[in-house]
Amino acid sequence: xxxxxxxPATLPARLGARVLDVIVVLGLNLALGQAIGFGFDWLVLGxxxxxxxxxxxxxxxxxxxxxxxxxxxxxTAEGERPSAAQALRRELFVVVGAVPFVGPILALxxxxxxxxAIRSSPLAQGPHDTFAGGTRVVRG
Numbered sequence: 707x708x709x710x711x712x713x714p715a716t717l718p719a720r721l722g723a724r725v726l727d728v729i730v731v732l733g734l735n736l737a738l739g740q741a742i743g744f745g746f747d748w749l750v751l752g753x754x755x756x757x758x759x760x761x762x763x764x765x766x767x768x769x770x771x772x773x774x775x776x777x778x779x780x781x782t783a784e785g786e787r788p789s790a791a792q793a794l795r796r797e798l799f800v801v802v803g804a805v806p807f808v809g810p811i812l813a814l815x816x817x818x819x820x821x822x823a824i825r826s827s828p829l830a831q832g833p834h835d836t837f838a839g840g841t842r843v844v845r846g
């Protein structure tokens with residue numbers, strides 16, 4: 707099936723997948739914090755862990771645990787799994803929340819921007835998808 711024929715994932719499905727993924731990375735990050743302490747090192751390594759989780763999932767499997775659980779996957783404009791560079795560009799926004807003090811506020815603004823963009827895009831693409839070269843989250 708061509709990439710153009712694949713149906714975009716619905717926004718509720720994408721949000722549900724992200725919630726499942728956040729539960730996974732929260733557990734991993736809490737375990738990391740217990741192991742090394744919840745200081746600056748944890749903040750840096752935790753951000754790298756979160757980014758690595760999303761990049762590895764999308765690159766190696768075409769989907770993170772949350773996306774796979776809900777029958778979604780990430781594809782490039784050509785219908786392939788994203789490269790590591792594309793997945794990194796697509797998920798780079800996740801580290802914004804780790805910036806002390808202003809990170810959560812900035813992250814909320816980014817989430818609203820992405821939500822509006824995905825809802826108004828015919829292929830349900832957000833700015834992070836465009837930044838990654840036209841990736842899409844599709845059903846199946």
